[in-house]
Amino acid sequence: MIDILYFAWLKERMGRSAESLQLPPGVTTVAALAAWLRDRDDAGRLAFVDTAIVRAAINQEFAAPDASIADGDEVAFFPPVTGG
Amino acid sequence: MSLRILVQSAPFDTGSEISALLAGRTDIGGIGCFIGTVRGAIGTRSIEAMSLEHYPGMTERALASIATKAAARWPLQSVTIIHRIGRLRPGEPIVLVLTASAHRQAALDSTAFLIDWLKTAAPFWKQEHFSDGETVWVAAKTDDDQAAARWTEQ
Secondary structure (H helix, E strand, O other): OEEEEEOHHHHHHHOOOEEEEOOOOOOOEHHHHHHHHHHHOHHHHHHOOOHHHOEEEEOOEEEOOOOEOOOOOEEEEEOOOOOO | OEEEEEEEOOOOOHHHHHHHHHOOOOOOOEEEEEEEEOOOEEOOEEEEEEEEEEOOOHHHHHHHHHHHHHHHHOOEEEEEEEEEOEEEOOOOEEEEEEEEEOOHHHHHHHHHHHHHHHHHHOOEEEEEEEOOOOEEEOOOOHHHHHHHHHHHHO
């Protein structure tokens, strides 16, 4: 299982702040997981319509699209940060 | 280096944070300070409030990592970063960055470094609540990326 967290407008568009799921077969990277979520349902299509602007973290560290995901990871998707 | 990192909804007291940083020490020659506050308008459009969301756990790690980078670059005795979350009104402070060093240039430069990096590398998201009722997630600014990037170009 992996835990997925969503923040800011990704959370709103997904309609949830978190979910747990079995890593789908063939999904091994951040980019592949984003594409899988986009193709899963209407909420995913809305949230991941432009994957180029979606940022990610694995286990609370920023992660590039080609970063590997493993069972047990906490994966987060969010827009570019705007603090300060 | 002593490090104080807080993410909280409550206001912070800058005076007592500075006093705490100086308490019992005589090796500090200067303190750099940045306070970010909520603006009451974007252009001519007035703002009712700002909301700040963050990624608990990752935020604290990211802020500690940025502070560690600053400490590797400048001789710092102390870093304080306090970032507020939740709903804030115009005029309210959002973020406090304090650095203490034996020398003013290190204190001033590291303060600028910390706020520049905080804006691009700490997982916070702002939402603006306009007075006309519209609520908008703030888009990241390329200016902010450039401000952070200038520290790696040198």
